Amino acid sequence: MSELGARLQRAVVLLVVGSLVAACGAAQEGLGPGPKRPDSQEGGVSAAGHTSPGGQPFQMVRMNWVDCRQGGTRLAALDEVDDVAVNVPTGFPVLWGGVVYNSAWISTNGLVSFASGDVADFSNENLPTTDIPAPAAAVLWDDWVTWGGGSVWVRTLGTAPRRSWVVCWYDLQGYTSSPSRVTFQAVFLESEQVLYQYLDTVAGNFRDNGGSATVGVQNYPGYWSVWSFNSPQVPSGLAIITKNP
Known part of the structure; x- marks a missing residue:
């Protein structure tokens, strides 16, 4: 040359x-459930990166981790449990699917939904799905437990119109247990975007890096955006953002 x-x-x-x-x-x-999968069984078909017509694909950004334990609230009802969800106030009115919500359901299984229903479903599916309530954020939807010291926290930051409402999952294990623990969060922004951040996604088995999890958003049936489904596309240190449905 x-x-x-x-x-x-x-x-x-x-x-x-x-x-x-x-x-x-x-x-x-x-900025549904059937019998539980044994620990050794990897979950189904892998897929990654699909979005509904008019949807916005996730984009990678630089991580800016928020520690919910500094000034946040621990959701005690989610301590030492499996497949449980609680309803809590959001830090500000969240617009999702054209509807304003002032509360959300948060589950131990890495899901946030703005409608009641089977938010604690442990059996993750590809999006869109009717297995969980329509307006949902699948942050790292998998069969997680908070046994042995795992916890879920919420925290609100900032002032209008730049507030953030953060949901943090700390030290979760895969059902029934896993060699290591995972930590991740969702940051709902007042700018009508949602940011997912993954501090540690190494569970020490087939769940590593989202290998048996669903990551995405939906407002079924018209809108969804999926980062990954049963595919190890979620390494530690990843941060991704999309607009609210």
């Missing part, structure tokens, strides 16, 4: 990399 050709090739590579970095920076600124 000539010197001129080599220079042109390097210029193209730099242009592509620069465009990707700029895109991530812009996104950051915008």
